Amino acid sequence: MKYIFRKHKKIxxxxxxxxxxxxxxxxxxxxxxxxLILNSFxxxxxxxxxxxxxxxxxxxxxxxxxxxxxxxGISFLNSAFVAVSSMLITIIIASMAAFAITRLKWKxxxxxxxFFLLGVMIPIHSxxxxxxxxxxxxxxTNSYMALILPYxxxxxxxxxxxxxxxxxxxxxxxxxxxxxxxxxxARIFWRIIFPLSKSPIATISIFNFASMWNELMxxxxxxxxxxxxxxxxxLTRFKGQYSTNWTVQLSAIVIMVIPSITIYLFLSxxxxxxxxxxxxxx
Amino acid sequence: MEIMQRSKKTILSFILPALIxxxxxxxxxxxxxxxxxxxKWNILDTxxxxxxxxxxxxxxxxxxxxxxxxxxxxxxxWSLAIQTPLAILLAxxxxxxxxxxxxxxxxxxxxxxxxxxxxxxxxxxxxxPEFGIINRLLSxxxxxxxxxxxxxxxxxxxxxxxxxxxxxxxxxxxxxxxxAIENIPAELKEAALIDGVNQNKMIGYIILPLIRPIVxxxxxxxxxxxxxxxxxxYVMTNGGPNHASEVIASYMYYKSFRDYQYGYGSAVSVVxxxxxxxxxxxxxxxxxxxxxxx
Numbered sequence: 001m002k003y004i005f006r007k008h009k010k011i012x013x014x015x016x017x018x019x020x021x022x023x024x025x026x027x028x029x030x031x032x033x034x035x036l037i038l039n040s041f042x043x044x045x046x047x048x049x050x051x052x053x054x055x056x057x058x059x060x061x062x063x064x065x066x067x068x069x070x071x072x073g074i075s076f077l078n079s080a081f082v083a084v085s086s087m088l089i090t091i092i093i094a095s096m097a098a099f100a101i102t103r104l105k106w107k108x109x110x111x112x113x114x115f116f117l118l119g120v121m122i123p124i125h126s127x128x129x130x131x132x133x134x135x136x137x138x139x140x141t142n143s144y145m146a147l148i149l150p151y152x153x154x155x156x157x158x159x160x161x162x163x164x165x166x167x168x169x170x171x172x173x174x175x176x177x178x179x180x181x182x183x184x185x186a187r188i189f190w191r192i193i194f195p196l197s198k199s200p201i202a203t204i205s206i207f208n209f210a211s212m213w214n215e216l217m218x219x220x221x222x223x224x225x226x227x228x229x230x231x232x233x234x235l236t237r238f239k240g241q242y243s244t245n246w247t248v249q250l251s252a253i254v255i256m257v258i259p260s261i262t263i264y265l266f267l268s269x270x271x272x273x274x275x276x277x278x279x280x281x282x
Numbered sequence: 283m284e285i286m287q288r289s290k291k292t293i294l295s296f297i298l299p300a301l302i303x304x305x306x307x308x309x310x311x312x313x314x315x316x317x318x319x320x321x322k323w324n325i326l327d328t329x330x331x332x333x334x335x336x337x338x339x340x341x342x343x344x345x346x347x348x349x350x351x352x353x354x355x356x357x358x359x360w361s362l363a364i365q366t367p368l369a370i371l372l373a374x375x376x377x378x379x380x381x382x383x384x385x386x387x388x389x390x391x392x393x394x395x396x397x398x399x400x401x402x403x404x405x406x407x408x409x410x411p412e413f414g415i416i417n418r419l420l421s422x423x424x425x426x427x428x429x430x431x432x433x434x435x436x437x438x439x440x441x442x443x444x445x446x447x448x449x450x451x452x453x454x455x456x457x458x459x460x461x462a463i464e465n466i467p468a469e470l471k472e473a474a475l476i477d478g479v480n481q482n483k484m485i486g487y488i489i490l491p492l493i494r495p496i497v498x499x500x501x502x503x504x505x506x507x508x509x510x511x512x513x514x515x516y517v518m519t520n521g522g523p524n525h526a527s528e529v530i531a532s533y534m535y536y537k538s539f540r541d542y543q544y545g546y547g548s549a550v551s552v553v554x555x556x557x558x559x560x561x562x563x564x565x566x567x568x569x570x571x572x573x574x575x576x
Contacts, residue, residue: 156304185289256400
């Protein structure tokens with residue numbers, strides 16, 4: 001009896017320690033974000049005097065300053081436009097390529113797939129200087145295309161990988177039925193294969209959008225006009241511009257992360273799955 | 283049917299858009315970069331062929347480049363050494379039916395959906411020597427001696443950046459391991475339990491050997507990711523102070539787009555590309571994945 005009691009107690013302290021560690025770790029993940037949001041409503045002196053507490057009279061002006069004077073609003077729209085268009089173009093041309101590779105019959109399809117997959121290993125850094133030269137020459141810098149093109153190009157390898165994996169599992173007889181009815185290959189693609197691939201398309205939309213929304217390096221080099229900058233670049237400039245106005249900087253960071261966090265709250269399972277699928281299936 | 287699927291016109295119309303963008307934006311520029319790396323090329327000068335000079339200078343005369351190589355490998359080493367075991371432990375901890383599993387999973391992964399720029403700026407505030415909460419916390423618990431100028435001190439800057447990298451990415455790797463652990467057939471674990479295998483042995487003899495191939499894939503991801511690392515460094519330290527946190531990618535940016543030495547910058551990015559390929563190849567060799575038979 002005594003033995004059982006001791007053993008039980010041991011398990012309980014074990015469980016308490018186990019949960020304490022996990023909860024402590026989850027607080028480490030969450031606290032910086034909570035700190036960020038709470039302090040973005042303070043004045044500078046409040047932040048300096050008391051970086052821990054909650055403010056009693058929140059300053060919403062920090063947000064209007066960042067949004068309007070700091071051009072975070074314009075950048076927000078730029079980012080949204082670039083990320084959404086890059087994502088849509090990627091979806092369409094990656095699905096078309098995956099369709100050609102898996103559903104059409106040609107000798108080089110395997111080689112072409114391998115060629116696309118090579119791209120996963122290539123760092124964007126090794127294309128920066130030549131792209132910068134070419135874009136400068138054809139006056140593409142400071143236009144949205146300067147970002148959309150590279151975002152699409154570097155999104156293709158992983159997207160085609162996911163899509164070919166799915167499309168090769170769709171039964172072959174589906175095409176036959178359409179062709180007997182006199183349909184073309186384009187019809188097969190748009191009416192059947194593309195709609196059937198909803199699930200992998202959702203997956204690639206999520207992970208591509210996340211990386212396009214957050215991308216810094218291309219955006220830093222190809223966009224120097226403050227009216228064309230995307231959010232990540234704007235934020236880094238902000239640091240210099242409002243270097244002494246800390247809480248305005250904090251609210252600019254909040255503006256950048258709030259959309260991501262909001263979407264994540266609703267779709268967390270789907271987002272986690274999409275963003276890790278490349279590694280899990282690799 | 284066959285004829286339609288073999289029609290050259292159909293095939294080209296589906297594959298060409300992707301192929302043209304991919305070749306034009308990814309493949310051709312790589313060859314250009316390699317080509318430029320053999321030239322001395324500043325913003326004012328025209329191209330002057332100098333053979334391997336850029337590479338010789340990089341490895342023999344350029345102390346900052348050597349420093350940035352060292353920092354890159356330091357960053358890679360500590361990313362692997364801290365994140366791999368931590369991610370595996372967390373994954374094991376929340377695998378199975380524990381209470382609050384969804385909460386832990388969602389919260390641990392959360393930093394991965396945020397932009398590195400936002401995270402870098404946020405942590406610069408947290409490390410701020412005047413009002414940052416790390417120094418305030420240390421002072422308030424009587425460890426005032428340990429307060430530092432975290433990002434402005436050459437001794438602490440790399441450690442401070444690596445801590446943020448781990449904070450951001452450990453949840454990502456945890457999810458990968460969690461998926462691998464949950465793919466292990468339940469019968470296997472049940473059989474082991476019936477045979478009286480305890481928790482530690484279960485981890486050592488069943489879970490770890492079975493997730494080994496995933497650990498290999500994940501380490502390749504982490505290693506190549508570390509080699510390319512740029513965003514957080516650019517935002518938090520810009521390679522400073524005094525190049526103490528310079529990494530290969532930030533140095534490439536600095537040489538090409540601050541110093542306008544395009545030939546030299548190209549040579550740096552050729553080194554980076556080569557390292558990515560070599561590291562991928564080596565780690566793949568080490569973890570040569572044999573199909574797992576359950």
